[in-house]
Amino acid sequence: MSKVSKKVTSATYVQKVQSIFQCPICKESMYVSDLKSLVCSNHHSFDFTKQGYINLYTQQVKTKYNKALFEARRKVIVEGEFFTPLTEAITKIIQKHTVAQENLNLIDTGCGEGSHLVTVGEALRSHKSVTGVGIDLAKEGILVAAKHYPNYIWCVADLANTPFKDNHFDVILNILSPSNYAEFGRLLTKEGFVVKVVPQQKYLQELRGEFLAESAQQEYSNRDVVDRFQEEFQLVDRSRITYTKNLDQAMLEALVTMTPLTWRSTEKEKKAFLQKESAEITVDVDILIGRNN
Ligand SMILES: C[S@@+](CC[C@H](N)C(=O)[O-])C[C@H]1O[C@@H](n2cnc3c(N)ncnc32)[C@H](O)[C@@H]1O
Numbered sequence: 001m002s003k004v005s006k007k008v009t010s011a012t013y014v015q016k017v018q019s020i021f022q023c024p025i026c027k028e029s030m031y032v033s034d035l036k037s038l039v040c041s042n043h044h045s046f047d048f049t050k051q052g053y054i055n056l057y058t059q060q061v062k063t064k065y066n067k068a069l070f071e072a073r074r075k076v077i078v079e080g081e082f083f084t085p086l087t088e089a090i091t092k093i094i095q096k097h098t099v100a101q102e103n104l105n106l107i108d109t110g111c112g113e114g115s116h117l118v119t120v121g122e123a124l125r126s127h128k129s130v131t132g133v134g135i136d137l138a139k140e141g142i143l144v145a146a147k148h149y150p151n152y153i154w155c156v157a158d159l160a161n162t163p164f165k166d167n168h169f170d171v172i173l174n175i176l177s178p179s180n181y182a183e184f185g186r187l188l189t190k191e192g193f194v195v196k197v198v199p200q201q202k203y204l205q206e207l208r209g210e211f212l213a214e215s216a217q218q219e220y221s222n223r224d225v226v227d228r229f230q231e232e233f234q235l236v237d238r239s240r241i242t243y244t245k246n247l248d249q250a251m252l253e254a255l256v257t258m259t260p261l262t263w264r265s266t267e268k269e270k271k272a273f274l275q276k277e278s279a280e281i282t283v284d285v286d287i288l289i290g291r292n293n
């Protein structure tokens, strides 16, 4: 597919669901203009890029989440299938809570390079019609997502000020990312729910042991995060997913690059860790399901 047609394909797709958008500046309704941009009634205009995503974030932002990190995340998620048991569990939970629904509006807030949204979205599409939206503040993540996954809407946007109208999303994914519960509550439909994934004690414990040995972070507890979630939402489901995966050296290298856990480590420390030919790495997370109170 040529780059021009990617832009037009994406604009055509967004046009069909343009009524869910609201201007991030003035909150007015938006529409797709000339299959080129998303415009509000006050003429705030946001162009579709040649890759097909839309940048709806109004400030310049440079985060530590860069291209190398998202490409490494993609390698670990797609090639390494590192999170497959997690996305399977998420899909089952969503299916269980939306059996009667034929149409689903699904948004991933802090979607990174987009693979989790697409894995869950495609599995759900065998049962229902799904409009899938991924937003992230890091343009580098959205770029990777738009490059690999058509049939989804990719936006650079702040999860604390999303460019969407009230009560239009049935499911909000929020996987290993920051949250804004007031905004999530605003976006949810009456029966809608948030799926929040938070690390549990043993999450990437092999990295924590190696890279955070002296730090308090080694003794990770998610209790405060879970308590905060329960203050804002009615907790209707909670499950813990724990497993290990054997990663080879190339995959371990990608793992070290993909996680903020190694941001404070030296190259020497990383090299020492990567001496191993392979290692068992633990995923240990809680999946929290919350509805508006
Ligand atoms: C650890 S990554 C997780 C990414 C993805 N959910 C995954 O599991 O692969 C956290 C993500 O949150 C994004 N993020 C942080 N603050 C954000 C904000 N205010 N709005 C949108 N995304 C944000 C980062 O850019 C990053 O992609």
Ligand SMILES: [Zn+2]
Binding pocket: 023, 024, 025, 026, 027, 028, 040, 041, 042, 043, 044
């Ligand atoms: Zn506007």
